[in-house]
Amino acid sequence: MANLFTLFISAVLINNVILSQFLGVCPFLGVSKNKSSAIGMGAAVTFVIFGASILTYGLYKLVLEPNSLEYMDLLSFILIIASFVQFVEMFIKKFSPALYKSLGIYLPLITTNCAVLGVALDNIKQGFTFPEMLVYSLGIPIGFTLVLYIFSTIRERLDAADTPVSFKGNPIALIVAALMALAFSGFAGLV
């Protein structure tokens, strides 16, 4: 139990997906312009990572490994993730058109969000057991949502700030990300 808790904390804060593993930086720069879309994106990513991790882990342990087809992992994982994202997209479109509108183009882009495939591959590579896999693939997207939210609140203020012309937009956002990475590296001694 203590082990699982440590794993969760390190997945959320220490090995944060964006700031220390650099996965999912594209949506991080793209959708972080206001708070509500940051939360929407975070929720969608959490759902997709959690669901896709269970599916890919099950597929790997139950189908690929017993048949020694491990080399098919990349191909089958990416197909599972793509169809799962499609499913989530149709679901959100039907139940919350407002959320669908605000997430816009970034929803189909979750497919190519490296965090999803990254977590699915990481689960296998690190040899997690089933409960560890569940905790890890929940902690990672929670860390993602947390950083995305903090970042979007900073960015809303950044719009009003007087930044040099060539730093406007993404470059200054990356500077902010650098400072956040510095702050988050302080968590390293936690576990």
Add this chain to the structure above:
Amino acid sequence: MNRKENFTAGFIRENPVFGLYLGCCSTLAITTSLNNAIGMGVSVIIVLILSNVIISMMRKIIPDEIRIPVYIVVIAALVKSIELLIKAYASSIDAALGLFLPLIVVNCIILGRAEAFASKNGVLDSALDGLGMGLGYTCALVVMSLIRQVIATGLINFTNPFTNQLIFEVRLIPESFTISMFGSPTGAFLTFAVLAAALTAYKNAQAAKAAKKEAK
């Protein structure tokens, strides 16, 4: 646009990394040393050329509705082959790049070029486009890794990935003056931000020059 312009666009003006913010995840993560940057760059060039060629050959027989899944399958198969080859012949690159080698699959540059270029153009043009964009990506990786490696360790070195033999090593900054922070995530974001701003400044200057010419 003619062939040459197409080929060179990827280097500065439309640099996929600093100009279009494509494939920034791997750029931030693996640019801690020149070796990693070149290993990653070469893998991406190979995948990009092959995927562009294959997709451009198949562009007439792929139904429009399912083109994206088809592209993804082609790319995933290529990446897995490259990954297995690297694991077998250059395991030091595999160890250094880790997760980011299979993650080439979701590198937006590759899918982006398949969708934007290879699906509309002939085989030769697509191969050239793949080479140009891949070299642009590699340039970005090399520049960033040089800055980070020199500031963080003071050294530039390059080892042969197949034999692990050190080819050259130069110390540019004395050890006591290095800033190790540049090897960490913070330094990655900082270097990226400054380079992206530099490219924007360059583009703005070019645009201003063009506007002045027109006014005359």
